Amino acid sequence: MKRPFGYLKHPEDGISVLQNSMDNLCCKRGDLIDQLRSAELAGETPTHEVKDWLAKFDVVDVQVSKIRNDHDHHNGRSFRCCVNRRSEACQAEITALAAVELDTAATRLPPSGVQQVAAEWPVNVSMGSYLSILETHIQDDSSRIIGIWGMGGVGKTTRLQGLNNQLLHSSESAQTPPAFDYVIWTVTSKDCNLVKLQRDISERLGLPTHINQAQQANEIFDFLKNKSFLFLLDDLWQTVDLAEVGIPHPIRSGAGAMKQKVVVTTRLEGVCGQMQARPIMKLDCLGEDEAWQLFHDKVGEETIRRAR
Known part of the structure; x- marks a missing residue:
C-alpha cells in the first residue's frame, strides 16, 4: 500500500x-x-x-x-x-x-559510386553525338583504355563531365543496375604528379593516405581489383603508369563480367598511343553554326543586340 x-x-x-x-x-x-x-x-x-x-x-x-x-x-x-x-x-x-x-x-560511409562534377557549358547537338559514341566504346567489352584528344578548348573536358553526370543520373534513377561500382574523376594537368594523383583518388574512395607511394598504390589496388570501375583521367600531358598509381590494368570483360575501363583526355595524340588507348577519338573545333550558338548562349541576346 x-x-x-x-x-x-x-x-x-x-x-x-x-x-x-x-x-x-x-x-x-x-x-x-x-x-x-x-x-x-x-x-x-x-x-x-x-x-x-x-x-x-x-x-x-x-x-x-x-x-x-x-x-x-x-x-x-x-x-x-x-x-x-x-x-x-x-x-x-x-x-x-x-x-x-x-x-x-x-x-x-562507403564512397558513392558516382559524384557529380560541374559541367562547363551545356551539351549541344555535336556534344550529344560524341557522348553517344563514347558510351558505345565504354559498353564495348573489347575497349579497355579509351583516348580522346584534340586542341585546347574543343570540349574534351566538357564531354567527360557530361559522361560522368549522365552515369550519375542513371545511377540515381535506379532504372537499371549501375554499369560501374565506382566512377572516378581526376584532373592531371601539366603540374600533376604521382603523389597528387594518388591523394585525389584515395580521397575520392575514402582510403587512408600513406607517405610511401608504393604503399599508397597497394591501398588503391586492393580496393579496386575486384570491382567494376571507370577511371576518367582528364587533361593528361604525359604518360601515366597505371600500375604505379594503383589502378588495376583494365581487364577485357565479357558479358556479365565486371567492367574496368579508363578514359583519358589529352591535347597530344601521342599520349593516347603511349597509354595504349584503343580506340582513339579526335575532337575537332566546333563548326561555324555551333560556335555562333555557343557564343550566343554565353554572351546573351541583349549584349549582342547592344553591340550591333
Missing part, C-alpha cells in the same frame, strides 16, 4: 529530481552532438545506435516538459497522483538512457 499512497504526496520533490536528471542527460546529449559535428567535418555520419538514442532523448524531453507544464497549471489529489506516476516512469526512461554507453558516435 505504501507505493500507491506515495503517489498522493505533493509532486514538487519528484519533479525537481526529474529535472536534475534531465539536465544531466542534456549534458550527455551536448557532448554527443559536439562529437557528431567533428565527425561530420571528417566525412562521417551518425551510427544507427546514436540516431536511436537521440530520438529517444527527444521523446523524453517532451515528456518532462509536459509533466512540468501539467504540474504548474493543475492541482488536486487525482492530478497529483497522475503527475507522480508519470514522473516515476519518465525518471526510469532517463536513467536507462543515461546508462547507455555509446562507444562509437559516427562511422564513415
Whole structure:
C-alpha cells in the first residue's frame, strides 16, 4: 500500500529530481552532438545506435516538459497522483538512457559510386553525338583504355563531365543496375604528379593516405581489383603508369563480367598511343553554326543586340 499512497504526496520533490536528471542527460546529449559535428567535418555520419538514442532523448524531453507544464497549471489529489506516476516512469526512461554507453558516435560511409562534377557549358547537338559514341566504346567489352584528344578548348573536358553526370543520373534513377561500382574523376594537368594523383583518388574512395607511394598504390589496388570501375583521367600531358598509381590494368570483360575501363583526355595524340588507348577519338573545333550558338548562349541576346 505504501507505493500507491506515495503517489498522493505533493509532486514538487519528484519533479525537481526529474529535472536534475534531465539536465544531466542534456549534458550527455551536448557532448554527443559536439562529437557528431567533428565527425561530420571528417566525412562521417551518425551510427544507427546514436540516431536511436537521440530520438529517444527527444521523446523524453517532451515528456518532462509536459509533466512540468501539467504540474504548474493543475492541482488536486487525482492530478497529483497522475503527475507522480508519470514522473516515476519518465525518471526510469532517463536513467536507462543515461546508462547507455555509446562507444562509437559516427562511422564513415562507403564512397558513392558516382559524384557529380560541374559541367562547363551545356551539351549541344555535336556534344550529344560524341557522348553517344563514347558510351558505345565504354559498353564495348573489347575497349579497355579509351583516348580522346584534340586542341585546347574543343570540349574534351566538357564531354567527360557530361559522361560522368549522365552515369550519375542513371545511377540515381535506379532504372537499371549501375554499369560501374565506382566512377572516378581526376584532373592531371601539366603540374600533376604521382603523389597528387594518388591523394585525389584515395580521397575520392575514402582510403587512408600513406607517405610511401608504393604503399599508397597497394591501398588503391586492393580496393579496386575486384570491382567494376571507370577511371576518367582528364587533361593528361604525359604518360601515366597505371600500375604505379594503383589502378588495376583494365581487364577485357565479357558479358556479365565486371567492367574496368579508363578514359583519358589529352591535347597530344601521342599520349593516347603511349597509354595504349584503343580506340582513339579526335575532337575537332566546333563548326561555324555551333560556335555562333555557343557564343550566343554565353554572351546573351541583349549584349549582342547592344553591340550591333
